[in-house]
Amino acid sequence: MSTFLELDHVTKTFGSEGMFGNGQITVAVDDVSLSIDEDEASITTVAGESGSGKTTLSRLLLGSHVPSDGRMLYRGKDFTKLTSRERRNFRREIQPIFQDPFESYNPFYKVDHVLDAPIKNFKLASSNREKQRMIEDALEMVGLLPGETLGRFPHQLSGGQRQRIMVARALLLKPRVILADEPVSMVDASLRATILDSIRRLNRDLGISVVYVTHDLTTAYQISDNLMIMYRGAVVEAGTVDEVIPNPQHPYTKLLIESIPQPDPKNRWGSEPPQQNWDTSDTDMAGCRFADRCPAVMDNCRTTVPAQYLINKHQMTRCFLHEDKGEMENPDITSTFQTESETIKAVPANMSI
Amino acid sequence: MSTEQAIQTYRTGARITDVDALVVDGFSVYYETDSGTVKACDDVTFTLKQGERFALVGESGSGKTTLAMGLMRLTRPPGHIAKGSATLNGRDLTTLTDEEMRRTRLSELALVPQGAMNSLNPVMRIERQIIDGILDHVEDDEKSPNKDELDEMVRDLLTRVGLRPGVARLFPHELSGGMKQRVAMAIGISLRPSLIVADEPTSALDVVVQRQIMQTLGRLQEGLDASIMLVGHDMGLVAQFADTIGVMYAGKLVEVGPVEEVFSDPKHPYTKLLIRSLPSLKEKREFLGIPGLPPQLIDLPVGCSFADRCPSVFAKCREVTPLTQDLGGRRETACHLYDGEAKS
Numbered sequence: 001m002s003t004f005l006e007l008d009h010v011t012k013t014f015g016s017e018g019m020f021g022n023g024q025i026t027v028a029v030d031d032v033s034l035s036i037d038e039d040e041a042s043i044t045t046v047a048g049e050s051g052s053g054k055t056t057l058s059r060l061l062l063g064s065h066v067p068s069d070g071r072m073l074y075r076g077k078d079f080t081k082l083t084s085r086e087r088r089n090f091r092r093e094i095q096p097i098f099q100d101p102f103e104s105y106n107p108f109y110k111v112d113h114v115l116d117a118p119i120k121n122f123k124l125a126s127s128n129r130e131k132q133r134m135i136e137d138a139l140e141m142v143g144l145l146p147g148e149t150l151g152r153f154p155h156q157l158s159g160g161q162r163q164r165i166m167v168a169r170a171l172l173l174k175p176r177v178i179l180a181d182e183p184v185s186m187v188d189a190s191l192r193a194t195i196l197d198s199i200r201r202l203n204r205d206l207g208i209s210v211v212y213v214t215h216d217l218t219t220a221y222q223i224s225d226n227l228m229i230m231y232r233g234a235v236v237e238a239g240t241v242d243e244v245i246p247n248p249q250h251p252y253t254k255l256l257i258e259s260i261p262q263p264d265p266k267n268r269w270g271s272e273p274p275q276q277n278w279d280t281s282d283t284d285m286a287g288c289r290f291a292d293r294c295p296a297v298m299d300n301c302r303t304t305v306p307a308q309y310l311i312n313k314h315q316m317t318r319c320f321l322h323e324d325k326g327e328m329e330n331p332d333i334t335s336t337f338q339t340e341s342e343t344i345k346a347v348p349a350n351m352s353i
Numbered sequence: 354m355s356t357e358q359a360i361q362t363y364r365t366g367a368r369i370t371d372v373d374a375l376v377v378d379g380f381s382v383y384y385e386t387d388s389g390t391v392k393a394c395d396d397v398t399f400t401l402k403q404g405e406r407f408a409l410v411g412e413s414g415s416g417k418t419t420l421a422m423g424l425m426r427l428t429r430p431p432g433h434i435a436k437g438s439a440t441l442n443g444r445d446l447t448t449l450t451d452e453e454m455r456r457t458r459l460s461e462l463a464l465v466p467q468g469a470m471n472s473l474n475p476v477m478r479i480e481r482q483i484i485d486g487i488l489d490h491v492e493d494d495e496k497s498p499n500k501d502e503l504d505e506m507v508r509d510l511l512t513r514v515g516l517r518p519g520v521a522r523l524f525p526h527e528l529s530g531g532m533k534q535r536v537a538m539a540i541g542i543s544l545r546p547s548l549i550v551a552d553e554p555t556s557a558l559d560v561v562v563q564r565q566i567m568q569t570l571g572r573l574q575e576g577l578d579a580s581i582m583l584v585g586h587d588m589g590l591v592a593q594f595a596d597t598i599g600v601m602y603a604g605k606l607v608e609v610g611p612v613e614e615v616f617s618d619p620k621h622p623y624t625k626l627l628i629r630s631l632p633s634l635k636e637k638r639e640f641l642g643i644p645g646l647p648p649q650l651i652d653l654p655v656g657c658s659f660a661d662r663c664p665s666v667f668a669k670c671r672e673v674t675p676l677t678q679d680l681g682g683r684r685e686t687a688c689h690l691y692d693g694e695a696k697s
Contacts, residue, residue: 049559050530158646159413188412188586193630193642215559218589218632245634259564261589263631265613268593272568273561275515275531 003076004038004176004209005061005094009331010070012056028056030233031070033331036061036177041207042337043200045220045241047256048230054213057230058181061211062096063087092122095170097199099182101162105154111162112150114169115139122173138168141206142198160191167198171206178202181213196223217260221245226337229253232289238333239315249317251294288319296321314338368404369596374580375401375424375548379437380447382416382423386431389651393419393432395604398677401580401597403547406571408583408591408612410627411601414647418467420601421550421584425464426454442547459486463546465570467553469537473525479536480507480521487543510539513576515569531562535569542573549574552584567594588631592616597683600624603647603658606677610684620686622663657689665690 012029030053036044048054059065060072063079072079074090082090098104105114115135118124125131136146142164154162163183170178180199184192200223202208214220220227221241228238229252237250248254255273274293288294291301301320308331309322316328316336328335378398384391394416401407409417422428424439426446439446441462449457458464466472474482484503491497498506508518514535525533534554541549551570555563571594574581583595591598591612598615600608600623608621619625626643645662656671657663663670667689675687680694 049561191642193632217560218634221634222632222637255561257634259560260634261560261563261587261593262634263589263592263616263628265592265616269564269568272565272572275565 002038003073004036006035006073006076006332007032007060007067008071008073009033010060010067010072012053012060012065013068027233028053029060032057032235032333033070034228034235034334035332036209036211036334038176038209041203041209042226043203043210043212043224044226044228044334044337045212045214045217045224046228046230047214047217047220049215049256051232052230053233054215054230055181056233058096058179058211058213061177061179062094063090092173093175094177094179095173095175097163097166097170097178097180097183100186101159101166102154102186104166105162107154110151110153111157111165114165115172118169118172124172134172135168138171139165141171141202142167143194144168158191159187160194163187163195164198167195167202171202175208177209177211179211179213182215183212184219185214185216192219199223217245217257226334228333229256234289234318235333236290236319237315237317239311239336240338243312243315247315249311249315249322250290250319251296251321252290253317255293308333310336368575368578370403372403373400373440374403374405374442375582376440377401377424377437378440380420380423380439381435381437382419382428382432383435384432386651391650392604392653393650394423396437397601397606398437399599399606399609401548401582403580404575404578406574406581406583406594406596407599408585408595408597409599409601410586410588410591412586412647414650415601416604416650417584417586417601418552419604421464421552421582424582425458425462425550427464456490456492459541459546460490460544461546462548462550463541463544465534465537465541465549465551465554467556469530469533469554472537473533475525477524478521479511479523479525479528480504482536483507483510483521483540483543486540490544506543510543511536513542513573514539515565529562530558531566534558534566538566538570538573542577542579545577546579547577548580548582550582550584553586554583555590556585556587563590564593588627600627603653604650605658605687607659607688608686610686611682614682614684620680620684620691621659621688622665622690623659624686626662626664657687 010029010032011027013025013027015025046054046057056065060067066080074082119131119134125134139146139149144161144164149161149165184195187195196219199210203210212220212224224241227241227244228235231252237244237248237253244253245257248257287303288301288306291297294301298320306318306320308316308318308328309325310316310328311322311325314336316333380394380397382394384393397420409420411417423434424446428434434447446454484507487506488497507521511518511520516532516535554570555566558566567590585591595612598610598612599606600621602623608615608624615624616628619628630641630643643662648658655674657675660666660670669689675689677685677687678691679685680691
């Protein structure tokens with residue numbers, strides 16, 4: 001087992017007390033330790049609401065933010081000490097797919113451009129013919145017909161097709177990890193399935209690890225192996241989806257799961273939950289950040305930060321309700337995740353749409 | 354099933370009366386383009402009762418927003434209302450003059466827009482934006498509320514949508530997405546409209562905030578005894594919120610019915626596929642999309658526009674355009690599969 005990327009007690013804060021700061025510090029990612037393994041490809045979901053820090057965490061993983069505290073290690077080496085060649089390699093090995101399939105394109109270029117550019121930049125092909133073959137292979141991999149896709153302008157394609165071209169673009173670089181930040185939140189429900197399916201196929205067929213950032217736990221449950229729930233910077237619960245979704249332990253995870261609009265008119269929401277109070281700054285909240293909204297709040301929640309308690313082998317939570325279960329010895333939350341050797345992948349053979 | 358029985362299957366606590374709030378009949382919005390007429394919304398007929406929550410669903414491009422904007426008379430050229438009527442509280446909106454329509458908007462028919470972040474003026478304080486609409490609808494200058502009354506109204510509206518009164522003095526950029534959507538709702542209900550049109554009011558928000566906003570919207574609607582037309586593509590949200598669902602496909606309303614019955618027993622093949630494509634939290638299963646893409650709306654061929662994607666297609670579907678058929682119990686569908694079952 002070798003670790004591809006590791007976060008070691010990473011914290012990321014924004015704001016400053018200096019000359020231009022207003023003294024307010026926002027803790028976007030709070031003491032997170034995790035690792036992405038190279039040999040065992042899995043799909044991990046990072047879920048949480050706006051402002052939970054999930055996008056900051058994904059930017060840390062992409063190397064576009066530097067931790068304020070803690071270390072990020074790329075193949076065991078401190079990220080800030082990489083040589084330019086290693087950094088370039090890192091940029092190829094982890095590929096993002098962004099939320100908006102409309103803004104990722106320059107409307108004046110044909111879609112071929114987004115596929116040509118990475119091949120040129122990383123000198124992946126020695127001839128035009130090879131380049132063409134690589135592009136066609138990548139498109140077919142995500143279920144697109146090259147003849148119907150190439151030579152067109154972005155506005156001539158649907159949102160679903162555009163997003164799948166983005167998956168194909170990531171694929172050209174033969175990455176180890178794909179980081180998909182809300183890849184389906186802007187496309188129609190009927191097209192979501194095709195995009196998520198192409199992402200899942202990359203994981204299964206090519207052994208690429210996927211970090212799926214979303215607030216939609218339903219699709220997360222359907223495609224991912226592992227799950228981490230973030231709330232105001234902290235990972236409040238983590239584990240395998242099969243443990244966490246049917247049996248959430250943190251009050252925030254429970255609220256999140258209850259609030260999913262189930263397509264079942266006979267099973268409607270309960271009463272309206274309290275609003276998040278954005279007026280209290282992160283520095284004012286000494287204890288658990290969910291304390292002011294939590295239905296099960298206790299006295300020590302407001303004064304002390306809960307540790308990571310291990311519920312069972314595949315589930316951990318940061319909540320004093322589970323203090324009796326004992327702290328995790330290994331702070332790496334991914335240690336609760338399922339490893340591939342344990343997984344019996346119950347994926348239907350025919351996933352084509 | 355009679356109408357009264359059908360209404361009883363609605364959500365508990367709903368105050369749906371038998372009074373027609375909005376009667377839409379043959380309503381069509383066409384866009385004239387160089388390459389032909391785009392029938393973005395074609396021959397749509399439905400009735401919305403007072404107190405009812407009606408949800409209009411469909412893929413992008415199905416015409417649901419075109420219909421909502423057409424009802425508000427906010428269609429922009431080259432679009433125009435080609436035919437049909439929309440009667441709100443006894444008045445046909447399509448025959449009103451522009452000035453009469455301007456007065457009707459907000460006071461009788463209010464819009465809670467999609468993406469409230471783009472509908473608020475970034476350089477105006479929240480209180481000013483709420484007051485603007487109220488003052489604009491004062492017909493007689495002498496009855497114009499004074500500053501204290503306006504302040505009181507703003508405070509009251511903000512409290513009703515779940516915001517603290519201090520928000521009045523803030524600018525839009527100081528609010529979160531959910532708070533901005535609440536401000537848009539406060540503006541929408543400021544003149545106690547009888548119909549609220551909510552166009553994907555929560556599409557950019559996450560689930561907990563979405564739930565809070567929808568529940569607040571429902572509470573406001575019940576407080577006003579108003580009706581709601583919710584436009585959206587999230588079937589989960591519709592299942593949680595609506596009493597009645599209307600499914601649009603390629604500019605046509607293909608199925609209408611009480612939400613519980615449509616979810617448990619969809620009639621139109623498109624509705625069936627739409628419901629089957631929803632991912633579940635209860636079981637892991639194969640992800641299914643709907644194969645194919647919706648047709649171009651220019652010069653639609655004769656027949657059913659879903660025929661090319663329909664698993665149950667037969668010869669007649671490509672020859673005759675299906676008409677809306679009343680299946681009884683407030684259920685309607687436009688599909689040849691039910692040709693023998695119409696209860697006229």
